[in-house]
Amino acid sequence: MSKQSVKITALYCRLSRDDEQDGLSGSIKNQQSILEKYAKENGFKNTRVFIDDGWSGVTFTRPAFTEIMELAEQGLIANLIVKDHSRLGRNRLIVGQLLEEEFDRLGIRYIAIMDNIDTAKGLSDIVPMQDLFNEWHAKNTSQKVRNVFKNKGMAGIPLTTNPPFGYMKNPETSKEWLIDEPAAKIVRQIFEMCVSGLGPTQIAKRLKSDKILTPTEYWNSIGRNCGNPPARQFNWCSDTVASILSKQEYCGDTVNFRSTTKSFKNKKKIERPQEEWQIFPNTHPAIIDRETFELVQELRQHRRRPTKSGIVSMFSGLLYCADCGEKLYYSVTNNYKREQAYFFCSSYRKNSEVCSAHYIREKVVEENVLENMRRVFRYVQAYEKEFAKQQMKCYGEEKQKELSEKRRELTKAEKRIKDIDLLIQKIYEDNAMGKLSDERFATMSMAYEEEQKNLKEAIPDMQAYLETETDKSEGLQRFIDKVKQITQPTKLTPELVHEFIEKIVIHERRYLDGKRYQLMDIYYNGVDVIRGLTPEEMEEAFQEHLAKRKINKAKTA
Known part of the structure; x- marks a missing residue:
């Protein structure tokens, strides 16, 4: 038997999703039937069928091919x-390279039955034109698919083939997502661990040690085929955790157009900037409430890296230097007790001439924050109306002052732009009359134009700030509602800190009469700095409260 006779005659079938519209004539079954009949009638031996079902013709990394x-x-x-x-x-x-080079090098005879192409008889000059039309067809089909996707996406229909971990499609309508409770429970755990101060890597390690199924393992366990099971079980990775923590879909929103592809040939995914996303709120049940999601995004922006000992402080990422504005680094080692852990200015660490240390122990921060939080919470819970009135008064005075300053800056910038136009006109006239040299004119006009350009670029930001400044009362009411739901804290937890504290500004230590003082400004989420009342002030507020109650009772009697 000759070597040529044992070689395979490959009968190749391919069908993409776009080709399915051709109906029965383009089906895999019909292709196979035509190929087998042709091979039998023309004496081709040792035939073998190769099938790529669901693969686009623009890619050549198909399994069967x-x-x-x-x-x-x-x-x-x-x-x-x-x-x-x-x-x-x-x-x-690629098709041209295969026909003209690769098939000839490999000794392959290529036959396309319906197009009457047979490399054994030579290639017609029309074949390159057929390749061009075939590519045009793929490009045209791709554009149609993109248009369909765009219309669906703009209508708020989820474009993802499969819902995120924690959701499943409604069996009755695939456009609707339902909560998959076993998976949703894991999603909630991940968010809770992040709020408690853990990063993606630490969360992944904990899930792995607790033997929690990864998304792929879970989907396979419920019959949603996601490929071969992983080599290592419960092998959570930080990227998977970070992806879950970033998905706004868990708030109940549909997020479309996160990514795209470069072209119909290059299917590599390209991430779109967030401003190009289309977000449709409240399209399905939420697994995570919005406050928790926004808190996690804030925490992720200020990522808290563990020290070399693997310890993360609940205050990491929240402490700032009062003088240079940079964050304070956290330092703790295995050589001393946790009580000795401290924070210090990051600028000072890089260059001691830029700023001072602003050294403060973690224990001191914790004691001061707890004491301040207890006073504030006690005041809010006992005298809600007085607290709200006081905060709005402080906010109103400070904000009005700030907005007035911004308006003055805007007016000044707009006036300066007009003045520069007049100045440029004047120096142009002086130059034309010989009062100003060409060199001097060029230097001055360049400086004026650069100043004017910078002012024009700054004005939109000033205008946007003045137009979009929101009412403080909304944030204040949210703060009051949260405080009313909890009891007096006896111990600080990461959850409590991250829920209520926006940032903590640390001042440098000062000495007075031999005693050390160090100011600490605690900014609460939604209300900024709140000064906790002293016991004397608390008693005074209590007496005022009683007096108002007596007056109100007398009016209603």
């Missing part, structure tokens, strides 16, 4: 037969 080329490199393929030339592919450059 790749197998054919690997066998060809081993000298095992004699013939490659397809129903029509477009089944081979729709990328004219």
Whole structure:
């Protein structure tokens, strides 16, 4: 038996999702039937069918086609037969290279039945034109698909094929998502661990040690086929955790157009900037409430890296230097007790001449924050109306002052732009009359134009700030509602700190009469700095409260 007779005649079938619209004529079954009949009638022996079902013609990394080329490199393929030339592919450059170089090098006879192409008889000059039309077809189809996706996405229909971990499609309508409770429970745990101060890597380690199924393992366990099971069980990675923590879909929103592809040929995913996303709120049940989600995003922006000992402080990422504005670094080692852990200015660490240390122990921060929080909470819970009135009064005075300053800056900038136009006109006239040299004119006009350019660039930001400044009362009411829901704290927890504290500004230590003082400004979420009342002030507020109650009772009597 000759070597040529044992070689394979490859009968290749390919069908993409776009080709399915051709109906029965383009089906895999119909292609296979035509190929087998042709091979039998024309005496081709040792036939073998290769099928790529659901693969686009613009890519050539298809499993079955790749197998054919690997066998060809081993000298095992004699013939490659397809129903029509477009089944081979729709990328004219690669198809041309295959026909003119690769098949000839590998000794493969290529036949496209319906297009009457047979490399044994030579290639017609019309074949390159067919390749061009096949590529145009792929490009046109791709554009149609993109338009359909765009219309669906703009209508608020989720574009993802599969819902995120924690959700499942409604069996009755695939456009609707339902909460998959076992998976949603894990999602909630992940968010809770992040709020408690853990980062993605630490969360992944904890999930792994607790033997929690990864998303792929869970989906496979409920019959949603996601490929082969991983080599290592419960092998959570930080990227998976970080992806879950960033998904706004868990708030109940549909988020479309997160990514795109470069072209119909290059399917590599490109992430879009967030301003190009289309977000449709409250389209499905929420797993995570919005406050928790926003808190996690804030925490992720100020990532808290563990020290070399692996310890993370609940205050990491929240402490700032009062003088240079930079964050304070956290320092703790295995050489001393946790009580000795401290924070210090990051600028000072890089260059001691730029700023001072602003050294403060973690224990001191914790004691001061707890005491301040207890006083504030006690005041809010006992005298809600008085607290709200006081905060709005302080806010009103401070904000009005700030807004007035911003308006003055805007007016000054707009006036300066007009003045510069007049100045440029004046120096132009002086130059034309010989009062100002060309060199001096060029230097002055360049400086004026640069100043004017900078002012024009700054004005939109000033205008946007003045237009979009929101009412403080909303944030204040949210703060009051949260405080009313909790009891007096006896101990600080990461959850409590991250829920209520926006930032803590640390001042440098000062000495007075031999005693050390160090100011600490605690900014609460939604209300900024709140000064806790002293016991004397608390008693005074209590007496005022009683007096108002007596007056109100007398009026209603």
